[in-house]
Amino acid sequence: MDSFFFLVILAGAIAGASTGLLGAYVVGMRMPFIGICISHAAMVGTIYSILFGVNPVWGPVVFSAASSMSLGMVRPGRSRIDANVALAIFFNLMLGLTFLGIGLMHGSRSEVLGLLWGSLLFVRKSSVAVITISGLVFVIFAALFNKELKVLLFSRTIASATGVHESFVYCFFLALCGLILAVNLPLVGGLMIFSLITCPAAAAYQICKGHRSVIVAATVFGTASAVIGFLVSYYLDLPTGACIVIVSATIFAVSALYRTFRG
Amino acid sequence: MIGGHITLSNIEVRWSGRIILAIKEIQIRQGEFAGIIGTNGAGKTTFLKVCCGLIKPTQGTVELDGRDLAGLNAWRKANVRKHIGYIPQAAEYNAELPFTLRELVAMGRTSVKPLLSPLKKEDYEIADNWIDRLALSDRRSQTFRSLSGGEQQKALIARAMTQDPEILMLDEPCSNLDFNWKYQITEIIDQLHSVSKITVLMVSHDTSLLPESCKRIVLLHEGDVLADGDIEDVLEPESLEKAYQCRVDILKLAGRRYTINKS
Numbered sequence: 159m160d161s162f163f164f165l166v167i168l169a170g171a172i173a174g175a176s177t178g179l180l181g182a183y184v185v186g187m188r189m190p191f192i193g194i195c196i197s198h199a200a201m202v203g204t205i206y207s208i209l210f211g212v213n214p215v216w217g218p219v220v221f222s223a224a225s226s227m228s229l230g231m232v233r234p235g236r237s238r239i240d241a242n243v244a245l246a247i248f249f250n251l252m253l254g255l256t257f258l259g260i261g262l263m264h265g266s267r268s269e270v271l272g273l274l275w276g277s278l279l280f281v282r283k284s285s286v287a288v289i290t291i292s293g294l295v296f297v298i299f300a301a302l303f304n305k306e307l308k309v310l311l312f313s314r315t316i317a318s319a320t321g322v323h324e325s326f327v328y329c330f331f332l333a334l335c336g337l338i339l340a341v342n343l344p345l346v347g348g349l350m351i352f353s354l355i356t357c358p359a360a361a362a363y364q365i366c367k368g369h370r371s372v373i374v375a376a377t378v379f380g381t382a383s384a385v386i387g388f389l390v391s392y393y394l395d396l397p398t399g400a401c402i403v404i405v406s407a408t409i410f411a412v413s414a415l416y417r418t419f420r421g
Numbered sequence: 422m423i424g425g426h427i428t429l430s431n432i433e434v435r436w437s438g439r440i441i442l443a444i445k446e447i448q449i450r451q452g453e454f455a456g457i458i459g460t461n462g463a464g465k466t467t468f469l470k471v472c473c474g475l476i477k478p479t480q481g482t483v484e485l486d487g488r489d490l491a492g493l494n495a496w497r498k499a500n501v502r503k504h505i506g507y508i509p510q511a512a513e514y515n516a517e518l519p520f521t522l523r524e525l526v527a528m529g530r531t532s533v534k535p536l537l538s539p540l541k542k543e544d545y546e547i548a549d550n551w552i553d554r555l556a557l558s559d560r561r562s563q564t565f566r567s568l569s570g571g572e573q574q575k576a577l578i579a580r581a582m583t584q585d586p587e588i589l590m591l592d593e594p595c596s597n598l599d600f601n602w603k604y605q606i607t608e609i610i611d612q613l614h615s616v617s618k619i620t621v622l623m624v625s626h627d628t629s630l631l632p633e634s635c636k637r638i639v640l641l642h643e644g645d646v647l648a649d650g651d652i653e654d655v656l657e658p659e660s661l662e663k664a665y666q667c668r669v670d671i672l673k674l675a676g677r678r679y680t681i682n683k684s
Contacts, residue, residue: 186518305531305540312528313514319473320532320584321503325495367564368521 163392169281169289170384170402173342174358176293177351178380179300180338181359182373183331186311191245192229193339193355197348198252199225200340201273205259208269218343222336225252230332275399276347278388285345292341296334300373303327308369346384350399354380357406361413379409424486424504425451425587425620427472432481434467434644442467442644444481451587454614454621456631456652459641460664465624466510468641469590472622473505474498486587503532506581506589506619508574511597519564522576526552529583544583551579555609571602578609588620589613595630607632628656628671629679640664652678 184193203221207214229248260270272280300307306327309317317324342351358379359372366372387402394401427449434442442464449455449472457465470476471483474490483490485501493501506529520528527548530540552561555575560568565576574594581589591610595603611632614621625631631638631652638655640648642664648655656678661669668684 186515188515302537305528305534306536308520308524309528309531311515311518312520312525313509315475315509315513316507319470319475319502319507319509319590320505320529320581321499321501322531323496323499323536326499326536363517363519367519369519369524372519 165283165286166278166281167385167388169286169345170278170388171381172286172289172293173278173346174354174380174382174384174402175377176289176296176338176380177342177346177354178358178383179293179373179377180296180335181355181357181380182362182376183300183307183311184335184355185359185363186372187314189241189245190352190356190360191242191249192226192335194348194352195229195245195249195252196222196226196336197339197343197351198249198256200336200343201348202252202255202259203340204273204343205256205263205270209259209262218340219337222340223333224336226332226336227329230329272347273343274347274349275397276343276345276350278345278398281345285341288341289345292334292337296338299330299334303330307331311369346402347399350403353403353406354383357410358383361410364410364413364417379406383409426484426486427588427620427622428482428484428487429471430482430484432471432478432483434464434471434476435479440644442471442478442641444468444646447639447646447649449620449622451620452618453637454623454632454635455637455639456628456635457622457624457639457641458626458628458631459647460643461626462643463641463664464644465641466592467644468639469592469622469624473507473588473590474502504584504587506578506584506586508577508581508589508591508594510592514577516573517566519566521562521564522552522557522568523548523561525565525576526579526583529580532584547583548579551582555579569602571598571606574598574602574606575609578606578613582613586619588622591621591623593624593626595625595627603630611635627680629677631678633676656680 184190200218200222203217204214207217260267263270306322309322310324310328314324339351346354359376361379362372362375366375383406384402387405388398391398391401429444429447432442432444433440457468459465467476471478488501490498527540527545530544530547552558555578557572557575560572565573568576595606598606607630610621611634614634636652638652639646640655640660647664648660656671658669658671661680667682670681670683672679672681
């Protein structure tokens, strides 16, 4: 096994683990759509930083953090539109801005199109370091605020009414959500990141009992989706992104079947 | 310090220009059990949410034990609310998450403990104690989602009680329960109130669900307080007919009052 191969697997595993873990919270809070919204905001950030010649690291981080914070302002039961409708509108706006940016671009667009599906195969050591650090930051956050996050998962209404520091923890969570999505986006792409947030976590919620096992299972399933997906694509010479998405969906399907037949 | 005193003055809640709730002055005294009744859309849930600061009124002040909620920042507001036990309607929590009953009940301790200090053995002992008191011992390690509706409601009450609450707020705690569970849940609330002398605010559609220790009724109609006072005075045909726009009879049976449409 050469070192390039190892680096790709490592990058995939870390990206899968951190998005899988993040997904456990995003799916548990019944807002998986937030993932695709924020990752597209990050995409818009990247495209416009390329367009205006700014360092393309900061654009997505700023954009996704800003968008996740503003999505956090949409309070359940307080705003006049359903949170999912708000997210859908936001998503459309981001998609519009994405394609506007692509349209405005001159010369090669491959870098930008790579954002849709990611470029895991062109990963560099520095980006592996960045996703590892941001993943660890999220793990530390989840450990420190474990008890608050559990209440937030169960009910933001209860959390807020009963004096849990809900807005503080939720805003912190959304900011980190933006960070994880932004730094993983160049690697896994906007479309695949959505499936890595949703499928492993949804599978974990099917078969697990207790919060801790959900967290562990979602992380493991996320890692497995990325690694198995990559290996399948490598040995069968298929597109990497597509394989990862299909593996993660398969993991979900197997867990759903398991829950159905086990009762 | 024992608290649980709520004062609302000159409250107005508007939603898209429409007045949802308009209250001149209401005081809920410490240790009181008040039933909030009224027609659909009368503002019962809004009333409850204003009392615990979930909805910020467009006008007026809400004081919790003499502290004006509007004058507090998010952090101090959370500290003021940590002894409010809140039981929302089913749409406001995610019953599908695989939390175990013990985990869910212990969640109440989150409100009481400061940020960054994890739940400890003694917190789980308090949770276990409430699980036993509400006769859920044999369900302890089952998931919340596998419990029956009545058991889930008991679990939510146990969760609120681990907060060591000064006020217990319940929003339609018996909807979707069969008649026996309705009776059991309201008896539990009755006992909790008589034993621990906490303030109880309970929203209900059905007057027969108000247990014996509920001595005060607030009758809401189109956002206004139509009647407020002793249960004997408020639960009489004249005021109910005004609110419900039909001829009403009240049947007293085994300490409970049943409202019947006579027309």
